[in-house]
Amino acid sequence: MEQKWDVLTVEESTGIELRRIYASHGYTPYKMCKFEPYDLYAANRSFITGEHILTFTDINGKLMALKPDITISIMKGYQGGEQKSYYNEYVYREGSTAREFREIPQAGVERIGHVDLYEELDVLSMAAESLEHISEAWILNLGSMQFLKGLLEETHCSEETVKRLLSCIKSKNRHEIEEILKQLFMDKRILEAWRTLAVLYGPFKETLPVLESISLNDQMTEAFRELSALDRALDGTAFQDRIHLDFSIISDLGYYNGLVFQGFTENVHAAVLSGGRYDHLAERFDKHAQAIGFAVYLDLIRPRDRSGAQKDPETLMLYYDERIPPEEVLAQAARKRNEGYSVRIARRDPDSKTLKG
Numbered sequence: 607m608e609q610k611w612d613v614l615t616v617e618e619s620t621g622i623e624l625r626r627i628y629a630s631h632g633y634t635p636y637k638m639c640k641f642e643p644y645d646l647y648a649a650n651r652s653f654i655t656g657e658h659i660l661t662f663t664d665i666n667g668k669l670m671a672l673k674p675d676i677t678i679s680i681m682k683g684y685q686g687g688e689q690k691s692y693y694n695e696y697v698y699r700e701g702s703t704a705r706e707f708r709e710i711p712q713a714g715v716e717r718i719g720h721v722d723l724y725e726e727l728d729v730l731s732m733a734a735e736s737l738e739h740i741s742e743a744w745i746l747n748l749g750s751m752q753f754l755k756g757l758l759e760e761t762h763c764s765e766e767t768v769k770r771l772l773s774c775i776k777s778k779n780r781h782e783i784e785e786i787l788k789q790l791f792m793d794k795r796i797l798e799a800w801r802t803l804a805v806l807y808g809p810f811k812e813t814l815p816v817l818e819s820i821s822l823n824d825q826m827t828e829a830f831r832e833l834s835a836l837d838r839a840l841d842g843t844a845f846q847d848r849i850h851l852d853f854s855i856i857s858d859l860g861y862y863n864g865l866v867f868q869g870f871t872e873n874v875h876a877a878v879l880s881g882g883r884y885d886h887l888a889e890r891f892d893k894h895a896q897a898i899g900f901a902v903y904l905d906l907i908r909p910r911d912r913s914g915a916q917k918d919p920e921t922l923m924l925y926y927d928e929r930i931p932p933e934e935v936l937a938q939a940a941r942k943r944n945e946g947y948s949v950r951i952a953r954r955d956p957d958s959k960t961l962k963g
Contacts, residue, residue: 617711617904620740621694624713624902627735628692631728633715636691638679644669650678653861653887656700660707672698677884677899680716681891688719714881714901721883721896723832726865727839729898733869733879734845736902740878741871746845747852750833751862751882753817754853756825757803760796761787771800776854780804795822803853810837813851832864860886867900871908878906921949 614622625635644661647654653675660672673679676695694713700706715732717725730746737744754775758768767786774783783804787797799820806813814834821827833851840846855868855877862882869879881900888895921942925935939949 616907620902620904620907621711621713623739624736625692625694627739628715628732631690631715631732633690633692633732636680636693636716638673638676638683638693638695640696641670641672642679642682644671646678646682647671647674650887650890653678653890658700658707660698674699676712676714676901677716677887681718681887681893681897684718684888684891684893684895686893686895689717691716691718708905711904712901713904714899716897716899718888718893718895718897721885721898723835723839726836726883726898729881729900730836730840730849730867731843731845733867733881733900734843734848736879737848737869737871738845740902740907743872744848744869746849746867746869746879747855748833748836748849748865748867749851749853749855750829750864751856751859751866752832752864753821753826753829754803754856755859756821756823756829757796757799759825760799760822761792763790772856772859775804775856778804778854795820807852807854808850809847810840810849810851817851829864836865857882862886865898869902873908874906876903876906878903921947923949923951925951 629635641662644659647659656674659674662670662672664670673695674697676693676697680691680693692713692715694711696709696711698707698709700708713736715729717729730748734746737746758771761768761771763771767790770786771783774780774786780801783800784797787800799822802816802820806816810833814830814837817833818830821830840849855866857866857880861884863885864883866882867880868877871878879900879902881898883896883898885896888897921939923935923939923942935951939951942949
């Protein structure tokens, strides 16, 4: 009998397919509790999205939290060695518009242990396959926190100015960057690097030469070399043309330390996929490991091949009161269901056009 997927929601069917993709890359399922001790998240507050954490006191008087983040929970349980995990879980966070908590479905992968170019490429491949399943029109944008940190070292500015500059990069506000740095009497090379980075966007082949031209120190040069190596590794892949360089996707300086990336699909206002290298989180847990991963936000996914509306049954079976024995009605319906059809049973009054059931 043909398996029917139309009874699943878009979130459910996508989650099943993403698990299949991640398992095919040698990743294994990771299951966790819905809640953890609040201290775990309080100690790593800077790594968590949102200002508030949903908490409760258990029967022993211990303060617990409904998990706002999956990566922190996985890192806490990491026991060393090479770990490749995938998950399909819920997190509990504030909504982006309303001041209320939401249950947000996520699927994703975490690679903890040794991470090199091959591992990064494998993770990007899974990200690309995930986006390809979600939508025919998608793009994966990449950036480098290492390159950005190198530029910040050259800039020598206050923490407040750093925040303003990063905000300008995220919004691609080149004009405000110029105003900020001119007030600091910044070197022209540094000013030009920031101006260029603010609007730099496009395929690797076009943007990498520009990135090389504004590299001002060893850290920036090393980041450029890593991106170039990744570009060479992507040559010939099916998704090579879908990957762009974009520094507006930068994230927390304390969380990510290298490659960062976000995936976008048509008709969705925000990134449906986000990830990168987060070795700093491993250091916070005294874990001697490198780490990379990403999450897919299943609540943002739109239906691809179906309208999302409830479908009518393929077979409508009518009966009149006491005209047909109920066991015969049920037997006929069972035979149709065994053939792969959905069946709705309804009683129809002989003197009325109204269906009941």
